[in-house]
Amino acid sequence: MSDVSKKIEPPVIEIGILGWIRKNLFSTWYNTVLSLLGLYFLYIIIPPLLSWIFFDATFSGSTREDCTSSGACWVFIKQNMKLIIYGLYPSDELWRINIAYFLLTVSIIYLLIPNLKYKGGVGIFLLVIFPIICVFLFSGGLGLENVETRLWGGLFLTLVIAGVGIVLSLPIGILLALGRRSKLPVVSLLSTIFIEIWRGVPLITVLFMASNMFPLFMPEGVNFDKLIRALIGVMFFSAAYLAEVVRGGLQAMPKGQYEASQAAGLTYWRMMALVILPQSLKMVIPAIIGSFIAVFKDTTLVLIIGLFDFLGIIQFVGTNPDWLGFSHEGYVFAAAIFWVFCFGMSRYSQRLEKKLDTGQ
Amino acid sequence: MTSDVMIEMNSVHKWFGELHVLNDINLQIKKGEKIVICGPSGSGKSTLIRCINRLEEHQRGNIIVEGTELTNDNRSVEKIRGEVGMVFQQFNLFPHLTILDNCSLAPIWVRKMPKTEAREKAFEYLKRVQIDDQAHKYPAQLSGGQQQRAAIARALCMEPRIMLFDEPTSALDPEMIKEVLDVMVGLAEGGMTMLVVTHEMGFAKEVADKIIFMDEGQIVESKNPTDFFSNPESERTKTFLSQIL
Numbered sequence: 001m002s003d004v005s006k007k008i009e010p011p012v013i014e015i016g017i018l019g020w021i022r023k024n025l026f027s028t029w030y031n032t033v034l035s036l037l038g039l040y041f042l043y044i045i046i047p048p049l050l051s052w053i054f055f056d057a058t059f060s061g062s063t064r065e066d067c068t069s070s071g072a073c074w075v076f077i078k079q080n081m082k083l084i085i086y087g088l089y090p091s092d093e094l095w096r097i098n099i100a101y102f103l104l105t106v107s108i109i110y111l112l113i114p115n116l117k118y119k120g121g122v123g124i125f126l127l128v129i130f131p132i133i134c135v136f137l138f139s140g141g142l143g144l145e146n147v148e149t150r151l152w153g154g155l156f157l158t159l160v161i162a163g164v165g166i167v168l169s170l171p172i173g174i175l176l177a178l179g180r181r182s183k184l185p186v187v188s189l190l191s192t193i194f195i196e197i198w199r200g201v202p203l204i205t206v207l208f209m210a211s212n213m214f215p216l217f218m219p220e221g222v223n224f225d226k227l228i229r230a231l232i233g234v235m236f237f238s239a240a241y242l243a244e245v246v247r248g249g250l251q252a253m254p255k256g257q258y259e260a261s262q263a264a265g266l267t268y269w270r271m272m273a274l275v276i277l278p279q280s281l282k283m284v285i286p287a288i289i290g291s292f293i294a295v296f297k298d299t300t301l302v303l304i305i306g307l308f309d310f311l312g313i314i315q316f317v318g319t320n321p322d323w324l325g326f327s328h329e330g331y332v333f334a335a336a337i338f339w340v341f342c343f344g345m346s347r348y349s350q351r352l353e354k355k356l357d358t359g360q
Numbered sequence: 361m362t363s364d365v366m367i368e369m370n371s372v373h374k375w376f377g378e379l380h381v382l383n384d385i386n387l388q389i390k391k392g393e394k395i396v397i398c399g400p401s402g403s404g405k406s407t408l409i410r411c412i413n414r415l416e417e418h419q420r421g422n423i424i425v426e427g428t429e430l431t432n433d434n435r436s437v438e439k440i441r442g443e444v445g446m447v448f449q450q451f452n453l454f455p456h457l458t459i460l461d462n463c464s465l466a467p468i469w470v471r472k473m474p475k476t477e478a479r480e481k482a483f484e485y486l487k488r489v490q491i492d493d494q495a496h497k498y499p500a501q502l503s504g505g506q507q508q509r510a511a512i513a514r515a516l517c518m519e520p521r522i523m524l525f526d527e528p529t530s531a532l533d534p535e536m537i538k539e540v541l542d543v544m545v546g547l548a549e550g551g552m553t554m555l556v557v558t559h560e561m562g563f564a565k566e567v568a569d570k571i572i573f574m575d576e577g578q579i580v581e582s583k584n585p586t587d588f589f590s591n592p593e594s595e596r597t598k599t600f601l602s603q604i605l
Contacts, residue, residue: 259415260452264466264518265441274465279456358456358498 087153173242198240211305249280289349372421399574445515505536
């Protein structure tokens with residue numbers, strides 16, 4: 001603490017952009033070689049890709065004849081946009097889906113803006129009331145015309161399956177995790193069996209069973225909607241994975257937290273809800289979001305049971321004789337949209353972690 | 361009259377597997393009494409006080425707290441936990457909640473106290489342990505001594521009739537021990553019934569009505585402080601005292 005010591009600036013070469021480049025890209029001869037190779041690789045990949053996607057691409061027009069340039073033909077996507085977003089949903093009823101898209105977007109934006117009031121209320125709306133509204137909006141009832149689920153498709157269907165899978169699988173997963181750690185042998189055994197069976201089979205098998213085998217076991221005349229069967233399959237599949245993620249978080253909790261809650265007189269469920277789960281879920285946020293992202297991407301598997309989700313419908317419109325040969329555009333577009341959703345979830349996970357950090 | 365007996369333990373036994381951790385414990389603690397329990401590590405002193413609020417289950421004998429016998433019946437356990445506050449060696453504050461929320465959590469959810477009242481009460485007790493200025497911070501932002509005082513305030517917010525302290529100063533840096541002990545002395549002077557597991561013999565001399573020395577699961581010696589320090593009967597107590605004093 002002597003005031004003799006003067007403040008000495010670090011050497012210029014160690015700081016700033018130059019310093020960073022020197023330290024991270026050219027610190028040794030082999031790093032230099034790797035950096036140069038990497039730069040060369042980017043040089044041969046990026047410019048042609050950009051020209052294909054943007055500079056040489058065709059954006060305007062209405063038929064394939066308009067696509068004369070060497071780049072991508074985004075007219076293909078534009079002309080099939082309605083199918084890609086709504087599937088085969090009747091044109092006169094599209095407003096129902098639009099309302100849902102609108103409510104969803106507004107609520108999510110509201111939740112993302114920091115420091116707004118009534119976020120809890122909006123969250124409950126989004127998780128509880130919104131899904132109920134959606135059930136009536138999408139399938140009909142209360143004076144709305146009935147729309148069969150086989151007409152559902154595109155991004156709409158993907159969001160329905162992923163949304164249901166994500167929203168319902170977390171509470172089920174938490175219950176399964178608590179069940180597996182329960183002191184009651186029967187509860188623990190049943191939870192373990194449930195988790196291990198669902199984790200032990202591939203999702204494709206689950207969907208295939210739900211679609212083709214399940215009806216064989218039902219009495220004649222009883223018919224569950226195919227989409228509902230797929231939803232249940234996705235939900236339990238994801239719940240089993242989440243259960244293990246949550247259990248990991250529970251196991252990381254120090255014993256003292258349980259003891260302090262018990263000593264304060266909290267009952268089991270209050271202790272879990274108020275003390276243990278808030279902390280252990282926070283610890284496993286990255287893994288939970290990872291699971292959600294996996295569910296979102298796995299929804300594409302419903303194609304094998306004849307449901308046309310976002311990717312499925314893009315493949316489907318690619319087989320339209322008017323648009324043969326544009327599958328590249330379709331897949332790139334699908335990849336971009338999937339990436340936006342998954343990256344969004346990933347960023348949200350990081351934000352959440354930062355926000356909930358209390359400096360432990 | 362047994363009405364002023366707060367805690368009664370009659371031939372209590374407990375085993376951890378083969379290990380006999382509590383061996384025939386008989387104890388009567390009256391209202392307002394301050395008991396200090398000491399002994400070498402592994403002697404069962406922590407287990408003894410943890411049996412009183414059922415963090416550990418005893419296997420034989422009976423424990424009666426304020427007229428309620430501890431049984432497997434959850435209601436008896438909940439009732440007793442409502443009357444008994446506990447302070448731990450590692451503080452065990454809830455790290456995801458502010459100090460204020462740590463203190464008001466149990467009153468709100470167990471005592472069903474209105475939120476504003478619970479927060480007022482929490483402030484009152486935080487003031488008493490002199491950390492009301494830290495109320496809106498998270499536990500990790502406090503020093504060890506402050507955390508332990510917050511933990512004491514948290515226990516007091518339930519307005520317990522009995523306080524258990526399980527080595528409350530053992531995890532603290534030396535300069536912070538005093539601030540916690542001062543709070544405990546203040547509490548003792550206020551007439552709280554206290555059971556304290558500690559090696560702080562200065563504290564024991566100052567506030568204890570009775571000092572209990574335990575070894576290998578048994579109560580070896582149980583005396584008032586003057587006799588305990590000047591006139592211990594058993595060899596084991598003498599050896600122990602010679603090591604820590």
